[in-house]
Amino acid sequence: MELLLAIVAGVLYATGIYLMLRRRLAQLIVGLGLLTNATNVLIFTAGGLTRARPPVLPEGASTLQPPFADPVPQALILTAIVIGFGVLAFSLVLAHRVHQSLGTDDVDEVGRSG
Amino acid sequence: MRLSLPIIVPLATAVVLLLSPTRPLLQRWIAFAGSLGQMASGVALFLVVEREGIQVLQIGNWPAPFGITLVADLLAAMLIVATGIVGVAVTGSAFGGVDPRREAFGYHPLLQILLMGVSGAFLTGDLFNLYVCFEVMLVASFVLMALHRTSAQVEAAFKYVTINLLASSIFLTALGLLYGATGTLNMADLALIWSGRDSPAVDLVIAMLFLVAFSIKAGLFPLFFWLPASYHTPPAAIGAAFAGLLTKVGVYALIRIFTLLFNNAPPGLPALLLGMSAATMVIGMVAALSERDFRRVLSFNLVAHIGYTTAALSLLTPEALSGSIFYILHHIVVITNLFLVTGVMLRLRRTTLIEGLGGFYRDQPVFALLALVPVFSLAGVPPLSGFLGKLAIVQGSFAAGAYWVGGLVLVVGLLTLVSMSRIWAEAFWKPSTRGPDAVAPGRALLATIAALTLVTLAITIGAEPLFALTSRAAAQLLDSQGYIHAVLGGTH
Numbered sequence: 340m341e342l343l344l345a346i347v348a349g350v351l352y353a354t355g356i357y358l359m360l361r362r363r364l365a366q367l368i369v370g371l372g373l374l375t376n377a378t379n380v381l382i383f384t385a386g387g388l389t390r391a392r393p394p395v396l397p398e399g400a401s402t403l404q405p406p407f408a409d410p411v412p413q414a415l416i417l418t419a420i421v422i423g424f425g426v427l428a429f430s431l432v433l434a435h436r437v438h439q440s441l442g443t444d445d446v447d448e449v450g451r452s453g
Numbered sequence: 454m455r456l457s458l459p460i461i462v463p464l465a466t467a468v469v470l471l472l473s474p475t476r477p478l479l480q481r482w483i484a485f486a487g488s489l490g491q492m493a494s495g496v497a498l499f500l501v502v503e504r505e506g507i508q509v510l511q512i513g514n515w516p517a518p519f520g521i522t523l524v525a526d527l528l529a530a531m532l533i534v535a536t537g538i539v540g541v542a543v544t545g546s547a548f549g550g551v552d553p554r555r556e557a558f559g560y561h562p563l564l565q566i567l568l569m570g571v572s573g574a575f576l577t578g579d580l581f582n583l584y585v586c587f588e589v590m591l592v593a594s595f596v597l598m599a600l601h602r603t604s605a606q607v608e609a610a611f612k613y614v615t616i617n618l619l620a621s622s623i624f625l626t627a628l629g630l631l632y633g634a635t636g637t638l639n640m641a642d643l644a645l646i647w648s649g650r651d652s653p654a655v656d657l658v659i660a661m662l663f664l665v666a667f668s669i670k671a672g673l674f675p676l677f678f679w680l681p682a683s684y685h686t687p688p689a690a691i692g693a694a695f696a697g698l699l700t701k702v703g704v705y706a707l708i709r710i711f712t713l714l715f716n717n718a719p720p721g722l723p724a725l726l727l728g729m730s731a732a733t734m735v736i737g738m739v740a741a742l743s744e745r746d747f748r749r750v751l752s753f754n755l756v757a758h759i760g761y762t763t764a765a766l767s768l769l770t771p772e773a774l775s776g777s778i779f780y781i782l783h784h785i786v787v788i789t790n791l792f793l794v795t796g797v798m799l800r801l802r803r804t805t806l807i808e809g810l811g812g813f814y815r816d817q818p819v820f821a822l823l824a825l826v827p828v829f830s831l832a833g834v835p836p837l838s839g840f841l842g843k844l845a846i847v848q849g850s851f852a853a854g855a856y857w858v859g860g861l862v863l864v865v866g867l868l869t870l871v872s873m874s875r876i877w878a879e880a881f882w883k884p885s886t887r888g889p890d891a892v893a894p895g896r897a898l899l900a901t902i903a904a905l906t907l908v909t910l911a912i913t914i915g916a917e918p919l920f921a922l923t924s925r926a927a928a929q930l931l932d933s934q935g936y937i938h939a940v941l942g943g944t945h
Contacts (some may be wrong), residue, residue, distance in 0.1 A: 359615070359619065364611075364691055367615065371615075371618055371622075372620075374619070374622045375622060377622075378622055378626050378629060378714075379574075381626055381629045381630070382625070382628070382629030382632065382633075384628070384633075385629045385630050385633025385634075386632055386633055387633070402479075411632065411638075412629070412632060412674065414684060415581055415628070415629075415632070418581075418585065419625055422585070422588045425592065426588070426618060429554045429592065429595060429614075430614055430618070431598070433599055433607075433610060433611060433614060434611070436599065436607055437607050437608070440604050440607050441508075441607070441608070442602050453686075
């Protein structure tokens with residue numbers, strides 16, 4: 340499972356960076372979104388994977404029996420998703436503004452007019 | 454409570470600003486009062502840290518490393534005070550007029566949020582919260598930068614947003630790997646675990662990711678090109694806040710990481726940072742000499758001088774680190790002031806291109822006199838604070854045996870002098886090609902510049918006690934046991 344998720348994260352990183360290097364703003368933004376998700380998958384995998392072992396105390400017990408899922412990476416990912424979502428929404432608006440005021444979504448054209 | 458005030462005050466001010474009516478004068482006063490409050494809370498915190506040592510706040514009484522930890526050592530406390538000073542200066546300069554569209558769309562609350570993010574980054578004792586504070590700061594800066602519609606500004610904003618988001622992704626990736634490798638993100642806890650680890654391959658990957666992420670934020674070669682491409686486009690007050698604070702947060706993160714984590718880990722890392730810093734100094738300064746726009750000259754000067762501070766950091770000796778901290782403090786005040794000076798120029802001449810300037814010395818003698826100190830302090834003319842900071846870095850690098858670093862700092866210092874003298878000659882001394890200025894420079898802006906100039910003079914006159922403080926701060930940083938003990942308690 341780790342191997343599969345590692346490959347998924349790798350592919351997401353690769354496509355994200357590739358799209359960020361493209362000339363169109365829309366692709367750049369899709370690339371940013373993929374990069375955020377790649378990071379989330381990576382945190383999830385690096386934090387250690389367990390199957391169906393929530394970190395909840397069973398009735399009557401006072402300590403958890405390992406292995407159990409580590410809640411910290413999940414909390415980190417949750418925060419990262421929220422931040423990533425907000426930032427993605429902002430960059431979409433910004434790209435729309437660029438398109439509105441410059442009439443192009445080609446990064447090279449944007450650079451030339453600026 | 455004392456520790457959280459520099460974060461809570463700007464947040465509360467921002468909330469009040471959002472809820473109160475959008476009359477410009479009212480908003481400006483609230484923002485100014487909030488910034489004064491933040492500065493006061495910063496000074497109070499600094500006094501306590503100076504007297505009683507490192508202060509720690511475990512939020513909700515969750516013991517470290519499980520809860521959210523705020524830590525203030527001397528470095529953080531001094532930077533918080535500097536943040537307060539920049540905040541007061543920037544909100545004070547708003548009385549001289551802000552672009553009405555910006556003011557209607559949340560200029561003042563966003564600035565407070567920016568200050569909150571910066572303070573949070575300086576005070577947090579946890580790497581993930583450092584990431585969150587970076588994001589708070591960045592999103593505020595994104596909006597401040599993009600609140601305008603001229604195509605140059607929109608284009609600059611887009612570059613700025615893209616590269617900073619990439620840096621954040623890299624930072625977060627490093628955090629994920631670090632958590633996987635060590636099981637903690639509390640900095641004190643990490644320092645303990647990191648020194649006992651033996652997996653150089655993973656450590657090197659994590660260290661490189663951190664180095665790249667923070668170098669982008671700090672603006673180090675070869676990752677600084679976004680900075681001069683964007684800092685000269687927003688209005689002067691925003692440029693002043695960005696130039697004074699944002700790159701310094703990157704340098705602060707580098708200082709933390711290098712003193713807490715990497716003081717015994719991958720051996721090539723300080724050498725790599727040193728190489729990057731040297732290239733940053735030289736290339737930044739050469740680029741500054743080739744520019745014809747005052748604000749771009751300042752942006753490249755900013756880049757070059759960030760190189761000083763990180764070069765001194767990479768030596769990891771108490772003397773050099775102390776010089777680095779002194780230089781950071783001096784530079785925050787001076788570069789903020791100089792960006793505000795460009796604000797006056799924009800107001801008078803509507804340009805910062807050197808061709809359009811000139812004659813200030815004759816036409817605006819008060820303004821010229823006030824600008825004299827920051828211009829030549831940045832240039833490093835004795836006895837001003839820039840000279841003292843450079844001297845400390847040169848002495849530190851000679852003491853560490855890194856003679857070429859000291860030599861390079863001197864050469865780049867000479868080039869800075871050339872660059873600033875040229876600005877002085879062309880913008881202030883050279884007779885103006887146009888008639889007398891139609892508008893006055895504005896009292897609020899001049900008062901702000903005067904206040905910051907006084908701070909620079911105070912740093913110059915009070916250099917000896919300040920050096921004593923930066924030496925103590927450097928000693929605190931290099932002996933990480935004190936920090937670890939303060940955060941994790943007596944068991945370690």
